[in-house]
Amino acid sequence: MTKRNWFFIIGVYAMMFMIAIGTSTQGTLLSNYIDFYQLTSVSQGLMSTLQSTGQFAALFGIGLLTGRFRKSRLILIFDVAVCALFFLLGQGAAFPVFLVFYFLYGFSIGFVDPLSSSLMVDYFGDRSVIFMNMLHGVYGVGGLIGPILASWCASRGYIWQSTLKIIGCLFIAASLLYMLGAYLNRDAEKTAAAAESSKGTQKTNTWQDLKEFLSMKKTWLVLIGSFLYGGHQIGITVWIVRYIEVYLSSPKWAAIALSAFWVTTAISRFFVVPLPMSKYQMLIWGNLISGAAMVIGILIGDGFVMFLCTAVCGLAEGIILPVNLDISCHYIEKNTSLGSASVSCFLYIGFAVVPLVMAYVINAASITAGMMIPAVFSLIAAILCVMLLREEKVSA
Numbered sequence: 272m273t274k275r276n277w278f279f280i281i282g283v284y285a286m287m288f289m290i291a292i293g294t295s296t297q298g299t300l301l302s303n304y305i306d307f308y309q310l311t312s313v314s315q316g317l318m319s320t321l322q323s324t325g326q327f328a329a330l331f332g333i334g335l336l337t338g339r340f341r342k343s344r345l346i347l348i349f350d351v352a353v354c355a356l357f358f359l360l361g362q363g364a365a366f367p368v369f370l371v372f373y374f375l376y377g378f379s380i381g382f383v384d385p386l387s388s389s390l391m392v393d394y395f396g397d398r399s400v401i402f403m404n405m406l407h408g409v410y411g412v413g414g415l416i417g418p419i420l421a422s423w424c425a426s427r428g429y430i431w432q433s434t435l436k437i438i439g440c441l442f443i444a445a446s447l448l449y450m451l452g453a454y455l456n457r458d459a460e461k462t463a464a465a466a467e468s469s470k471g472t473q474k475t476n477t478w479q480d481l482k483e484f485l486s487m488k489k490t491w492l493v494l495i496g497s498f499l500y501g502g503h504q505i506g507i508t509v510w511i512v513r514y515i516e517v518y519l520s521s522p523k524w525a526a527i528a529l530s531a532f533w534v535t536t537a538i539s540r541f542f543v544v545p546l547p548m549s550k551y552q553m554l555i556w557g558n559l560i561s562g563a564a565m566v567i568g569i570l571i572g573d574g575f576v577m578f579l580c581t582a583v584c585g586l587a588e589g590i591i592l593p594v595n596l597d598i599s600c601h602y603i604e605k606n607t608s609l610g611s612a613s614v615s616c617f618l619y620i621g622f623a624v625v626p627l628v629m630a631y632v633i634n635a636a637s638i639t640a641g642m643m644i645p646a647v648f649s650l651i652a653a654i655l656c657v658m659l660l661r662e663e664k665v666s667a
Contacts, residue, residue, distance in 0.1 A: 521574020
């Protein structure tokens with residue numbers, strides 16, 4: 272790794288940091304959206320669902336384009352798109368148009384996220400789990416800052432539209448840093464691409480690769496676990512602020528609960544590597560502790576306790592996504608884009624489905640029943656991870 276390579280990687284980290292800020296503000300701004308557009312029932316979860324649907328749709332684009340364009344170039348294109356979309360979201364357009372912008376935002380970050388993860392494996396090989404955790408640790412830091420930034424803007428009298436435009440300006444700065452890194456790294460990328468082409472080993476997404484990848488039982492355990500993790504995380508990030516503020520009548524713990532979730536998520540991703548356990552054991556304990564913490568917080572029904580339990584969730588589950596991505600990419604090392612895109616696909620399905628399901632359950636039954644859905648998802652995922660560990664032992 273040269274200094275130019277590292278500058279490029281820092282640019283990738285900067286974009287993931289800003290994506291986390293942009294995405295994590297949704298939980299804080301949800302009440303603003305509900306009031307401004309007078310949303311009721313299931314429509315309260317449509318922003319998250321349209322964003323996740325866009326992320327899911329992007330995976331098909333990855334399959335079509337990664338063999339034709341370098342990953343760094345695709346990331347650059349959609350970085351620019353994200354910058355523009357935050358200014359469009361900040362216009363406060365009619366609700367159907369607002370939802371279209373959210374879909375396009377999801378579509379754009381749906382390229383950046385999995386391709387960035389794939390680059391970690393391409394650049395770092397056997398050490399990729401360390402840098403994958405760092406990448407998503409940076410995402411966790413951004414997730415921490417997002418709600419704080421949104422709350423700060425509100426305290427200074429900025430309307431939510433202005434908050435989104437401020438985030439758009441920060442995206443421009445991160446994009447410029449990435450562009451500079453990509454420019455400095457251009458010769459190394461051209462050399463690597465030429466070497467792959469001369470050997471006939473250009474990485475492309477093919478049906479043969481997909482068939483081979485999906486033929487393994489352990490692949491499906493990782494993918495279903497990613498869906499459950501996605502449902503758990505989005506349930507917290509979209510609903511926890513409103514749950515604590517409105518239903519538990521503890522506004523002072525509401526915004527900082529989401530920030531606590533992201534800061535403990537970041538901590539776990541940065542410092543989990545030295546733990547004396549395998550990646551599969553990390554998945555088991557992470558899901559189990561996170562699910563149990565959610566159940567305890569909901570049953571007690573106190574704002575401060577729920578704040579603490581949310582922080583525990585972040586600390587326990589922070590490693591789940593980067594470890595799932597790392598495992599999936601190593602299951603198909605000849606096509607790491609397919610490995611990361613597959614995990615992202617199931618993750619985004621969880622993102623898209625669960626907010627609507629929770630909104631329906633909350634309105635049809637109770638807030639307690641709705642908030643239990645993320646907890647149950649984590650506990651089921653823990654069981655699947657036990658099965659995954661057994662599969663690994665059998666195939667070893």
